[in-house]
Amino acid sequence: MAQRLVPPIQGGALAGWAGPLLIALFGGILRFVRLGEPKAVVFDETFYIKDAYSLLKHGVERTMLGNADNPIADKRLITGNLDIFQHCPKQVDCASFVAHPPLGKWMIGAGEWLFGMTPFGWRFAAALVGTLSILIMARVARRMTRSTLLGCLGGLLLALDGLHLVLSRTALLDIFLMFWVLAGFACLVADRDWARRRLAGWYESAPISELGPRLGLRPWRVAAGVCLGAACAVKWSGIFFLIAFAVMSVMWDMGARRALGLRQPYRGALSYDVPGGFAALAVAPAVTFLASWTGWFVTAGGWGRNWEQATSAGPFFFVIDSARSWLKYQTQVLGYHSGLEAYHPYMSEPWQWPLLLRPVSFYYPPDLPASACGANDCSQAVLGVGTPALWYGAVLALIAIITWYVATRDWRAGATLLGFGAGWLPWFYYAIAGNRTMYLFYMIPVVPFMVLAIVLAAGLVLGRAGASSGRRSAGAAAVGGFALIVLINFWWLQPVLTAETITQAEWWARMLMRSWVTAAPK
Template sequence: MPGNVLWGWLGPLLVAVFGGILRFTDLGRPHAVVFDETYYIKDAWALIHHGVERASLGTRDDPVADRMLLSGNTDFLVTCTPPDADPCPLYVAHPPLGKWMIGIGEQIFGMNPYGWRFAGALVGVLSILILARVARRMTRSTLLGCLAGLLLSIEGLHLVLSRTALLDIFLMFWVLAGFACLVVDRDRARSRLVDWYESSPLNDQGPGLGLRPWRLAAGLCLGAACAVKWSGIFFLIGFAVMSLLWDAGARRAVGLREPYRGALGKDLTPVLLAMGLLPALTYMVSWAGWFASPLGWGRNWAQATSQGPAYFVFDSIRSWVSYHLQVLGFHTGLADPHPYQSEPWSWPLLLRPVAFFYETPTTTCGTDSCAQAVLGVGTPVIWYGGLAALLAMIVWYVATRDWRAGAVVASYVIGWLPWFYYAVSDNRTMYLFYAITMTPFMILALTLAAGLIIGRADAAPNRRALGASVVGAFTLLALINFGWLYPVLVAEVIPHSQWWMRMLFRSWA
């Protein structure tokens, strides 16, 4: 990596601090249970205290229970519904890891809006740091890495999800972390291959590349993504294929005659272990509370413990698989209409965001009519600029086969394309915030495009100055656009007329 090592860390850290200020300032505002927080904050509390979600939270979507929580009353969380329904098993439709993470914040800071939003804000900040570092690695430029982190800091949808206790910010975090690990692994593997090429007798397929800890780390991260939401499996499969293709490309780059056979023969088994077995184990470990407790849905504890240790293991796994089949049936049949649902084709255009929160408070805002809102929408300048950058990446990849352009476009498509299948086949209920996993790769596309616009270090100074001016102007526009939307992203109390002015389309209202 060229450049100053100190600034290679200090620059991204400063950008992450800026993003942290945006995310942690007044994190407890609004003092309300926002959108689907009503489910996850109570499930998280139950996981921390019981190891499994409990039907004591049959009040999960009950406004009365939400008001009790906001007043500091948590007594109902330990009461079954109905009272004699012990051990209170509760059916839930998502794996537990994201809720475990939310629960850590609740355990540290209490069962209040700040406590249940803390973990989301923290991983939001960490994702800014990771993106800045991975962009620096991909571009070999600290400045461009910091640009990527800055754009994610002021991306509206990322900000909103970082400030709410929903699962999608955790899914995005683990997906991005897995991608970053694979990019580092790519560099390390190519370095090993070059060392072999320079010091060993040549053959047609090349060597095995030994232990690859960064690929193992990627497997852990992507297994964790699946343990937050099942849609992480799309990235797990896609990134495994991508990593294998990178290995074949590296073998071809050093001139081996059979690079693809070498990749399949020498790299396929390690890929299956790192990106298959390890994620599966990671996913299963996230269910440790369910395996260890008699209180989980479908656990059949008495049956499992009736015939010795071997039968306990067999029956526990059988019950666990049965539970997953129930969840699969739920997801494939989820087609209940919702006023804020949207089709995946509309997500890049930000046509139908989700109103996470809206009230007309009685507090003064300078007029008789006030509004307080949290609108789950992206920063339009970044999203529309990102569309142009993604198109540029497609052209760049076709023209040059640059791996960075291909990786960014492929990762964006992995996060987007599967939802079209569900839209067509199942008419599934979907929302704009599902696109949060696409957002880091959209910003990487913008960053790579910015590098092309600025030009190489050996380009003419006037050329670079003009390019830097264009990139700087775009960044300034993004900052202005974000600042304009900020009040309706973080629930500031503003005049209703000001809220209305910030609705870019009528479909936003």
């Protein structure tokens, strides 16, 4: 029964860790080498690195007055570790309205605290979580496929994605959202195995009942709730994944009890699993989200804090008044996101994202001297775009996985499609209901699920372990050939992902479509 509910994983524990760790090391090298380049503020880093610095100084985001001579104020090159902000005058209300929760900025601030206000410092946390997400990707793909080889393939493909690389080398919030979503999903997959082992052990040693056993505290599911709460504490869009994965976890519990042969599996899951699931996937995320706002609650300088009134009449009134002010703030943030319609030259629609029709130019200085590359016209770019071979392969894989799920109801296909849909489909509401400003990099939380789709499709191509040697050889050649194509495509794009100085002709050669460029550079 145990092997039927939780099939064994091919390869030993040593290989199961050594392979993913080596892949993560490879991805980490790509992300950390030249992390301080370009020595400038890239795209929306200008908002988040200042908010992170303010959190370190004040516990909340404050409007930090830029020095006219400071390199962040005018986006000139940064040459050293500088204290780049003046303190806000006491006579001026410098509370800053911010549209995103604080956790991602606290994570950026950790790098600034460790390495100073330098490009390396404010990008350090992004590179670290980007590298760790490769390890998590390899491990969760291994657990889902029961194959160390396919797990390493998943980690390698994520390491070679251009959009993942760019966001791992940029102090924006989206890479942190992706990390916590992936970590939460991985914890739920681990919880699925954990719960099934407990059920199998009960089946073999306890008398049969109609409902089955209580499973008690499920640490992996609690960890998943904390991670998904952290995703919401980076960006509100984490709530889509939290809701989807909570439903998925309950469905897995029902399926496990049904697979055990219990007479009333659904009632057993609703009676014994759902209450604990509510605590793990509703209460724990809410506590985590609230905890990320600790700086706002315990200091006087936050937006809408109303500190003097909150502290005017005892601790009970403090809690009630603080909660009222905080909820009003959240309502303002919701209104901001619902009405965000400012035009941006690199904005795009959700249907364009999987096809990479409109990536985002994060950095392109127009005034490089000819001596920078040895030609008359030079380019140095950071283009936020996925690796085309990987993304177009993922589109085909997703179509295959949809067909596979319809035919077999395989849980792995269902989980992958759910993760992809939870991160992509909600944006169509904003596209239909209004003209909200959206960008390709909003897709980064679903990139791991695109990779999982490819990994599952690769498993189908390889066939079962007992398949003929000819079938296995042909499948291995196809999968290996695809991985090689992705590697070559990534290598070709890498100069325009990491701000390497190249000739303008070389830059143009890497622009797959004219829609990748707003206008020809001067």
